[in-house]
Amino acid sequence: GGRFGWRDALMRYVSNPEDYQTQIYWMDSDLMAIYDAYPKARVHLLLIPLKHKIMSLDNLTGDPSHVRLIEDMQRRGIWLIERLREHNPELKHGQVHMGFHAIPSLRLVHMHLISDDFDSPCLKNKKHWNSFTTDFFIKPSEVIEALKDTGRFHPDERHFTEILRMPLKCHRCGETQSLMPKLKAHIARCTGERGWATRQALKRRESSI
DNA sequence: GTTCTAGAAC
C-alpha cells in the first residue's frame, strides 16, 4: 500500500503545503485552512493545526497548551468567517457554522467552517446531513469547556452513532423530510425569502426567453 | 472520507 491510507488524507496537506497551494484558502505558522475536497455547502473549509499533530479530540488533555490550541482555532475561525464574508457577497447575511465532528472519519484534529446553504452535489446522504445539523456538530466552546472542567473530551460513540440515524430535519424550520432528494429540494426553498424570491425571478426570466 | 451496487422503497 501507499504511505497514506484514506484516514490520513489530511496529513498530505500538513506535510507538504507547497504541493497543495491551490487548495489552501489561508495559512500561517500555526494553522492551515483548506477547501474541503468534497464540500457539503457553497463554502466549506477545514481548519487544521500545523504544530500540534493531534490525531483526534480524544487525545486532547486539560494541558493549557491544548486548551489554548482550541481557543486559537475558535478565534481564527471567527476571523476566517469575517474574511469569507468580505470575499463572498452571498454570505453577507447568511450564517457560517463552525465546529468539529463528534466522531470524525479522518485523522488529525480539524474544524469545519461551512456556510448555511448546504447547497452542494457532494451532500448526498443522511450521515452527511446529520453530521452538520445535529449535536454531532461540536462547537469549539464545548470542547474548551470540557477540557477545562474534566481535562478530556471523549464523545460517547454509541450516542453519536445513533444521532447520525435520526430523521432528516430542516435546520431552518425544523420540518422533517423522508428522503434526501426531498430534503435537498426543501432546503433550497427554505433558504430564506430573499434567496428564494431571487431564484424564482431568475427562473421566470429564463423561461420567458 | 468516497465509491459501488444490491435490493428495498417508491
Added chain:
DNA sequence: GTTCTAGAAC
C-alpha cells in the same frame, strides 16, 4: 421500472 438507501471495501 426507477429512485434511493445503506453496507462492504481483503
